[in-house]
Amino acid sequence: MRSKKEELIADIQNLLNTYEGIKKTSINADMLKFMDEASLISIIDSLLNQKEYSKESDLQWLEKFKKYNI
Numbered sequence: 001m002r003s004k005k006e007e008l009i010a011d012i013q014n015l016l017n018t019y020e021g022i023k024k025t026s027i028n029a030d031m032l033k034f035m036d037e038a039s040l041i042s043i044i045d046s047l048l049n050q051k052e053y054s055k056e057s058d059l060q061w062l063e064k065f066k067k068y069n070i
Contacts, residue, residue: 005033008040015047 002010009029016025032040 004037005035005040007045008037009033010038012040012043012047015044018051 004005007031009027009032012032013025016027035043
């Protein structure tokens with residue numbers, strides 16, 4: 001059974017690998033083990049915010065593109 005920290009580290013790696021067009025990312029879990037749970041959660045929060053911002057930017061671009069091509 002994995003510890004909470006191991007689950008958080010796995011979540012970070014999974015989030016990094018959900019970005020389209022980016023090669024699969026591998027994290028050396030030993031590098032993150034020294035962090036506390038709050039720091040790992042903060043990294044996850046940051047990744048989710050970046051993903052949300054990226055999605056919003058893509059949607060804004062798509063809307064502009066649709067206006068010019070209709």
